[in-house]
Structure formats: structure tokens, C-alpha cells
Amino acid sequence: MEHSKRHNSSKKAKFRSARKPSSASDKSDSKKSKSHTNISRTALGEEPEKRGLKSRPTGDADQRAKRELATKVKTAKGRKLSSTLWLKRQLNDPFVAQAKAEGFRSRAAYKLQEIDEKYHLLRKGARVVDLGAAPGGWCQIAAKAVGPTGKVVGIDYLAMPPVPGTQVLEMDFLDEEAPDKLKALLDGEADVVLSDMAAPTTGHPATDHLRIIALAETALDFAEEVLADGGHFVAKVFQGGADHDLLVRLKKNFRKVLHAKPKASRQDSAEMYVVATGFRGRRE
Numbered sequence: 001m002e003h004s005k006r007h008n009s010s011k012k013a014k015f016r017s018a019r020k021p022s023s024a025s026d027k028s029d030s031k032k033s034k035s036h037t038n039i040s041r042t043a044l045g046e047e048p049e050k051r052g053l054k055s056r057p058t059g060d061a062d063q064r065a066k067r068e069l070a071t072k073v074k075t076a077k078g079r080k081l082s083s084t085l086w087l088k089r090q091l092n093d094p095f096v097a098q099a100k101a102e103g104f105r106s107r108a109a110y111k112l113q114e115i116d117e118k119y120h121l122l123r124k125g126a127r128v129v130d131l132g133a134a135p136g137g138w139c140q141i142a143a144k145a146v147g148p149t150g151k152v153v154g155i156d157y158l159a160m161p162p163v164p165g166t167q168v169l170e171m172d173f174l175d176e177e178a179p180d181k182l183k184a185l186l187d188g189e190a191d192v193v194l195s196d197m198a199a200p201t202t203g204h205p206a207t208d209h210l211r212i213i214a215l216a217e218t219a220l221d222f223a224e225e226v227l228a229d230g231g232h233f234v235a236k237v238f239q240g241g242a243d244h245d246l247l248v249r250l251k252k253n254f255r256k257v258l259h260a261k262p263k264a265s266r267q268d269s270a271e272m273y274v275v276a277t278g279f280r281g282r283r284e
């Protein structure tokens, strides 16, 4: 099958280094939160002294981030400053609190919710594929939207507790066997293919951008094989310019192509989504 060819070893090699989930944004959030303790409300400016640090971290960004955040976390031994700042941001994030209060697995749930409210992608009875599903926020939104007559199948290389009304494969989407396994679960065409897949960031924006675009392209390969005529595709990308080829391909195969930056997507993050609606169909 065409897709299997595209899921070739070079792509796998390209991503192999990206498979460690340590910084894979929202889904790992809850794990990280659990593993760190001792949270108290105070001004962050005092933190280094209280922690007994010999030197203050320097740099405008560090100082700014520290001023802007209001929850203090006592630093676990060995945790880097960037991790501490990440954790503080997480603990002060209203979407994290809202997700917890409303029973969503991740703050990412609100991204799909907003995209759907705006573009009306998920309807009752729809068949949906969720690529990069863990910890399950998008699955929860999709399952609710499509209802018992619809279908939600997903994949993630990380394990996640089951989301009622969905079936999620625990496997790497870049594995040669993954597309056929997903197709077997789907058992027909899809109305919507979603990809929130993200490899752990490297801290090198150009590399991160290329990796996420390659994941989006692989998701699009799959979408082009399974989408029904008129179907929709959503994929996470980063702002940065090198997604020209992806956009050209989307514009050729879908009637409408837009970029979306949901409110729950952190404003200081380059993350955004391409939303392509009205699949023109497979032209053999």
C-alpha cells in the first residue's frame, strides 16, 4: 500500500531520536505535576535564596518568567531551572485548572473544543482518527461530539487509560504496521483525521519545526488514504515558514485551508494548527 511505502525506514530514522516523551507538552504535564511536590503561594523573587542557591539565574527571560509566575515550587534536587519554570507555569495555567475541574485528561482538550466550535468538524455519527492521542483530551472531546453512533480511534506510543467510546492503539504511528492497524480499527473511511502529534522539543527551533512538519506530513499521508470525500484534517504545526510544501498539498486536496491558534495554545509557543476542510477525494 502507498502509505506503507511512505512510512519507510528513512522517516523512522528521522524520528527515532524524537520518541522519548519527556517533554511532550500537555500529556506529560500531569505526570510531571504528580512527581513534584511542596507547592506554596509566594513571590517568586525570593526563591533562589530560600532554596539556598549560590547564584541567581541570569538573563531577562528568566527574570521575567519568575516575576510573571505566582506559584512557588520548591526545587527538587537536580531539576533544571527550565523545568522549574515549566512546572510553575503549569501550576498557574488556568486551562490546566479548568481541565482538572471539568475532568479532562489534558488542557489540550480545549484546543480541539475551540477549533471544533469554530469550524464544525465533529458531528454526531462521525468517524474520527486521533493521532498522538495520549493522555486523551482530544479523544474525550471527539467521543462526546460524535456520540454512540460515531467512532473514535487513535494511536499514541504512550500508554493511556481507556477513554470510553474510543479505541486507542499503543504504538508508534511511524511504525510500518501502524496505518494498517488503525485502518482495521476504523473499518471504513474517516470523516475527520486529527493530529496533535509532537515529538519532544530539542530547544532548537528549526529542528523542532522540521520534525513537527514531518509528523504532520505523515499524518496527511494517512488522511489522504482514509478520508471520505468532504472529510476534514487538523494537524499541529509550528509557525516558522518551512511548511510551504504541506500547505501546497493541503490546498490542492482540500477546499478550505486555514491556520488556527486556539486560546488554550500558549501564546508564547510557536504551536498552531492547520485546519483543512472539504477533502476533494482520492483521484486514482
Ligand SMILES: C[S@@+](CC[C@H](N)C(=O)[O-])C[C@H]1O[C@@H](n2cnc3c(N)ncnc32)[C@H](O)[C@@H]1O
Pocket: 015, 021, 024, 025, 026, 027, 105, 106, 108, 109, 131, 132, 133, 134, 135, 136, 137, 138, 139, 155, 156, 157, 158, 171, 172, 173, 174, 196, 197, 198, 199
Ligand atoms: C500534545 S500530546 C497530545 C495531547 C492530546 N491531543 C490530548 O488531548 O490529550 C502529543 C502526543 O503525540 C504523541 N506522539 C508523538 N509522536 C508520535 C508518534 N510517532 N506516534 C505516536 N504518538 C506520537 C506523544 O506521545 C504525545 O502523547
